[in-house]
Amino acid sequence: MTSSRLGASGRGTRSVMRSKALGRAPARAHSRTFARPRVCALVCALVCALVCALVCTSVLGANADRAASPLAAPTPLALPAPATRGTVSVEQALATRRSTRAYAARALTLAQLSQLLWAAQGITVPAQGLRTAPSAGALYPLEVYVAVHEVSGLPAGVYRYLPHTHALHVVVAHSVRARLAQDALAQAAAARAPATLVLAAVPARTRSKYGERAGRYVALEAGHAAQNVLLQATALGLGAVVIGAFDDARVRRTLALRSDEEPLCLLPVGPVGGG
Ligand SMILES: Cc1cc2nc3c(=O)[nH]c(=O)nc-3n(C[C@H](O)[C@H](O)[C@H](O)COP(=O)(O)O)c2cc1C
Numbered sequence: 001m002t003s004s005r006l007g008a009s010g011r012g013t014r015s016v017m018r019s020k021a022l023g024r025a026p027a028r029a030h031s032r033t034f035a036r037p038r039v040c041a042l043v044c045a046l047v048c049a050l051v052c053a054l055v056c057t058s059v060l061g062a063n064a065d066r067a068a069s070p071l072a073a074p075t076p077l078a079l080p081a082p083a084t085r086g087t088v089s090v091e092q093a094l095a096t097r098r099s100t101r102a103y104a105a106r107a108l109t110l111a112q113l114s115q116l117l118w119a120a121q122g123i124t125v126p127a128q129g130l131r132t133a134p135s136a137g138a139l140y141p142l143e144v145y146v147a148v149h150e151v152s153g154l155p156a157g158v159y160r161y162l163p164h165t166h167a168l169h170v171v172v173a174h175s176v177r178a179r180l181a182q183d184a185l186a187q188a189a190a191a192r193a194p195a196t197l198v199l200a201a202v203p204a205r206t207r208s209k210y211g212e213r214a215g216r217y218v219a220l221e222a223g224h225a226a227q228n229v230l231l232q233a234t235a236l237g238l239g240a241v242v243i244g245a246f247d248d249a250r251v252r253r254t255l256a257l258r259s260d261e262e263p264l265c266l267l268p269v270g271p272v273g274g275g
Pocket residue numbers: 097098099100101187189241242243244245246
């Protein structure tokens with residue numbers, strides 16, 4: 001390094017002297033003096049272009065990961081406030097709950113959907129973010145999605161439930177009912193339900209504190225939330241069933257789940273009837 005630098009500078013000096021002797025401007029020396037900064041600028045530009053390309057690719061890749069056709073304006077859709085009083089006791093709901101796989105060909109109301117989502121993961125103590133279902137360490141690994149086919153006042157599509165604002169965020173802007181039913185091994189309940197809730201989880205949230213026990217805790221939490229939904233459906237006079245038999249990878253794609261989310265169960269729900 002040192003010797004080559006000295007060598008270059010020595011050559012530059014000789015060139016200047018020769019230029020002076022010839023009465024010319026020392027053009028070559030001048031160009032050598034600026035050659036290194038130019039190379040640096042070129043390298044910097046290339047590095048910047050590379051970094052920009054990488055950032056753009058990762059952002060576009062993440063978006064492509066999200067959804068087949070997200071709505072242009074993804075403003076959260078506010079849900080009607082959930083009721084905290086009902087006409088059916090917990091005991092009655094427990095006594096009459098049954099897995100129901102056939103539904104009348106009627107839409108769910110938005111109020112019914114709102115109540116079911118709240119039962120799954122609604123916030124009950126806003127100051128602390130506590131929810132309707134228990135969670136190990138209050139870390140809340142569950143994410144609730146709903147595949148809407150026929151809910152009054154709500155366009156068909158896939159939505160993510162936002163517990164803190166009791167709102168929905170659109171993820172896919174068209175019905176995925178037929179596809180989801182295929183993903184669930186062609187089960188009729190998923191093919192006929194006007195809506196199917198989906199419990200997914202981000203296990204890393206729980207793993208960060210509980211390590212290996214996270215798998216057990218996440219599964220338990222899905223069970224708590226699913227039972228809440230089933231009992232709430234019963235109390236509303238609706239039928240529902242929990243589906244555990246489905247193709248994980250296909251469900252991920254159909255619902256455009258995030259890469260860190262795992263689908264745990266589907267909960268088709270609808271008005272009782274149509275058996
Ligand atoms: C983890 C789990 C997975 C289940 N998966 C399915 C399923 O894929 N399809 C289905 O029709 N029912 C499924 N069920 C519902 C059971 O078949 C049902 O709970 C059982 O037959 C008892 O009936 P009951 O729920 O009416 O008491 C599942 C239940 C659980 C707890």
